[in-house]
Amino acid sequence: MAAMHPRTIVHIDLDCFYAQVEMVADPKLKDKPLGIQQKNIIVTCNYPARARGVHKLMYINKVPKVCPDLIIRDGSNLKRYREASEKILDHLRGWTPEVERLGMDEFFLDVTHMVADEQEKMEKKLDFVGHVYRGETLTLIETQTRNESHVPSCTAKVHHCRCGCYQRLMTGSHIAQRIRTSLYQTLGYTASAGISVGKMIAKLSGELKKPNQQTTMLPAYIDGFLAPLRVRKIPGCGYSTSKKLASLGIETVTQLRNLSKQKLIKAVGAQIGGRLHDLAFGLDTSHVVATVREKQMSEEDSFKSCTAIDDVALRILSILRPLLERVRMRFQKHGDLPSTLRLTIRDRLSHQKTEQSKINTSGGAYFTTRTSRQTTIPLGFFHPENKKQEGYCVDHLMKLFFKMIPRKNQRFHLTLINVAVARFQAFGGAGKLGKQHGIDSFFIQSPTKTAPSSEDNIPTTRMAHLEHVKHTTDATRISQTARKRKFKTPPSFFRPRPPVQCTSGERAPQPERRQPAEQPVEPEPVTAEEIDALYITAARVTP
DNA sequence: CTGGGGTCCT
DNA sequence: AGGACCC
Numbered sequence: 077m078a079a080m081h082p083r084t085i086v087h088i089d090l091d092c093f094y095a096q097v098e099m100v101a102d103p104k105l106k107d108k109p110l111g112i113q114q115k116n117i118i119v120t121c122n123y124p125a126r127a128r129g130v131h132k133l134m135y136i137n138k139v140p141k142v143c144p145d146l147i148i149r150d151g152s153n154l155k156r157y158r159e160a161s162e163k164i165l166d167h168l169r170g171w172t173p174e175v176e177r178l179g180m181d182e183f184f185l186d187v188t189h190m191v192a193d194e195q196e197k198m199e200k201k202l203d204f205v206g207h208v209y210r211g212e213t214l215t216l217i218e219t220q221t222r223n224e225s226h227v228p229s230c231t232a233k234v235h236h237c238r239c240g241c242y243q244r245l246m247t248g249s250h251i252a253q254r255i256r257t258s259l260y261q262t263l264g265y266t267a268s269a270g271i272s273v274g275k276m277i278a279k280l281s282g283e284l285k286k287p288n289q290q291t292t293m294l295p296a297y298i299d300g301f302l303a304p305l306r307v308r309k310i311p312g313c314g315y316s317t318s319k320k321l322a323s324l325g326i327e328t329v330t331q332l333r334n335l336s337k338q339k340l341i342k343a344v345g346a347q348i349g350g351r352l353h354d355l356a357f358g359l360d361t362s363h364v365v366a367t368v369r370e371k372q373m374s375e376e377d378s379f380k381s382c383t384a385i386d387d388v389a390l391r392i393l394s395i396l397r398p399l400l401e402r403v404r405m406r407f408q409k410h411g412d413l414p415s416t417l418r419l420t421i422r423d424r425l426s427h428q429k430t431e432q433s434k435i436n437t438s439g440g441a442y443f444t445t446r447t448s449r450q451t452t453i454p455l456g457f458f459h460p461e462n463k464k465q466e467g468y469c470v471d472h473l474m475k476l477f478f479k480m481i482p483r484k485n486q487r488f489h490l491t492l493i494n495v496a497v498a499r500f501q502a503f504g505g506a507g508k509l510g511k512q513h514g515i516d517s518f519f520i521q522s523p524t525k526t527a528p529s530s531e532d533n534i535p536t537t538r539m540a541h542l543e544h545v546k547h548t549t550d551a552t553r554i555s556q557t558a559r560k561r562k563f564k565t566p567p568s569f570f571r572p573r574p575p576v577q578c579t580s581g582e583r584a585p586q587p588e589r590r591q592p593a594e595q596p597v598e599p600e601p602v603t604a605e606e607i608d609a610l611y612i613t614a615a616r617v618t619p
Numbered sequence: 620c621t622g623g624g625g626t627c628c629t
Numbered sequence: 630a631g632g633a634c635c636c
Contacts, residue, residue, distance in 0.1 A: 093636090114622040133621060154623065179625070179636025314634050347628065348633090376623060448630065494623090 081241035081273035081295050084248040085364065086185040088255070089279075090164065090267045091287035093181035095122040097160045098149050100264045109143055112151035115378060119151055123287055154180075163263055165367065171255055177367040184275050185255070186364035191247045201246045205253045206269075206290035209281060209297050237295050241273055249292045256290065272298075274360035276311055298358035302329045310355050317344050317352070332356040369410060374496035375399040376420070382490040392419070392473050395495045396466065403497060404460050411504070413458040414497035417469065418450035419476040422492035426481070444491065449476040455503050469495075 090096060094112040099105045099122060109125035111118040111134075118134045129142035139146050151157070161180040168175045174186040208214055252269045259265050269290035270282025280301075281293040293301065306327055308318040318327075320343055326332055332340075333356045341349035354360065375395045382388060407413055422444050451472055458465060473495060481488050 089636095115620095117621060119622055135620065137620095152623080158624090177625095182636065312634070316633060345629085370625075372625075374624070378622070445631080450630085 079239040079241065081237065081239050081244075083186060083188045083273055084191045084241075084244050084251075085272060085275050085278040086187050086248060086252045086255070087270040087275070087278040087282045088168070088183045088185065088252075088259075088267045089269070089282050089286075090181040090265055092120050092122050092126075093160075094120045094151050094157055095125075096265055097157055100160075101156070105147060105149075108147055109145065110147045110149065111139065111143075113148050114150075114152050118146075118148070121146070160263075160265075164259065164265060167259060167263060168255065171251075171258075174364050174366055176364045182279075184278070184364045187248055187251050188244075190251050191244045194247050194251070195243070200243055201250055204246050204249045204292055206249055206271075206292065207285050208249075208292045209284065209294065209301060214294075241295055245271060245273070245292050245294060249290065252290050256288075274358070275362050275364065276355055276360045277301075277358060279311060280305075280309070295358070302356065302358055303333075305329045307332050307352075307356075310352065312348060312351055312355070317348055320344050329356050369406075369412075369500070371500070372496050372498035373399060373402055373406070373414070374418075374494055375402075376492060376494035378422075378492040380491065382493070383488060388477060388490065388493070389470060389474060391493050392477075392495060393466075393470055395493060396469050396473070399495055399497065400458070400466060400469070403458050406500075407458070407460060407503070411502055412500040413455050413503040414500050415453055415455050415457075416450055416497060416499040417453050417472055417476075418448055418494075418496040418498065419473045419480075420446050420448035420492075420494035420496065421477070421480060421490050422446050423481070424489040424491060425487055446492070446494070447480050448494075449479045450496075450498075451476060452499075455501055458497070459503065 095110050098110060098112065105122075107124060109122065109128055109130065111121040111125055111130055113119070113136060116136050118130060118132070118136060118139065120132050121130045121134075125143060125146055128146075130139065130146060139148075157180055161177070165175060165177055165183065168183055168185060172185055172187060172190055174189075176184040178184065204211070248271045252271050256267055256269055259267060266288040268282050268286040268288060270278040270280065270284070270293065271290065272278040272281050272293040273295055277293055277298055281291045284291045306318075307313050307321055307329060308315075310329070313321070321327070321332070324335070324339075324343060326335060332352065335353075337349065337353045340353050343349065344352065375398055377391060377395055379391075382391060403414065424444070426447070427445050453472065456462065457468065462468075
């Protein structure tokens, strides 16, 4: 008979990740209260700081009261955190290829095979290592069983699962311990872990004892553990879903269990409803999906106010540069390039009206909603040898911006700008080939365009102008100088060779998804008239 | 007066 | 393109 709980899943959660990265880099910080700041917020902090009352997502102005000597590090540049996360991911993959990353600091490992291997080769473990949920009960039962004395029937029932999961989880707890130890010894990071028979329950188990500890959850205790939890604790049941459930009078898992699947699905949709119903009973068959590369890359910046076009362009530029750098690094490593470029904004003015309706319908705090526009771009566009990509990108992004803020006179009040690239595809086989064959061989002139003129330098010129704008505030004067400038033919764009072959062999076959208009349409850079209009608008909008 | 990322579903 | 979720 097939085992009822065949898998062993380990969830690894790095302790206060950003803070730990800083502490590993600078051990002096280790025992002092440390907070990581982004904008006006302490996004995370180490445990000494937590002992003083600092917590995640705490406003910076609250800090002096609770912890005046908090050491603060700036966390707005995520580079080192990304790198640390990659190292950790690689390290974990050394133990098993079945590693799924969630965010930067959480990892699911399916260690079923490791457990099986170990059980074949070695003596079976006789004890758990680390915490076991309700382990006292367990010890009591074992002692009593050994002594053949009376075992209360209800308790005995509880830990009795004959499918073999008890032994597997015992082995799993040792594997988790070894992984955590090696993580600490090789990279210096501590983590908490949860060990159980499914992803959700492993994740929830790991939260029971932190930091730098681990907890195993035996199937017999799952139902009892889940019963009193708020539904909001269930991964996948977020703010919105839990509000919907609350409106039905459902706040705990027990209440959720008493709602029919039909009603649940009606309330929150088939996907989430179905999942949630199962999860309420601890039933979780979702697989650990090995993490491959990111499917999109983005950079964003938030701020109090951005109301002028020039400001938009400059902010876009400053976001764009590190993003392009990341695209280059990825291309060097994996030989793929993105073919989608997206601009996202948060505009106070344009969604002010919806704010009211949002409050009315959802009855809660409004979330400033984001608006985005995206465009397809020829694959070769992002090739490192395309020296003008920075300027071209600003062109595209400004066009996308004007799709969202269309009217010349329309005022706007941005509080966030995000630039993203997506739809990565293999380009030219590999990053290095470019040099061997001469980079020109990777580009073909777009057939929709006439040959590039020698004055194909508009973006560069305009970029220089943008840099100039940075040091001046007289928008009117800018608009006049801009108008005098003669803009010529739009720049040419590149197309890659006929596709070489996607390297995504490792991915499971996907349901056939139609690519939107694969022909890389001419991206249409901003025209001279539009640029003029842009500056005129800037002049009007600027106070 | 919630950061700066990401994923998948509708 | 937006919504909801995760960290």
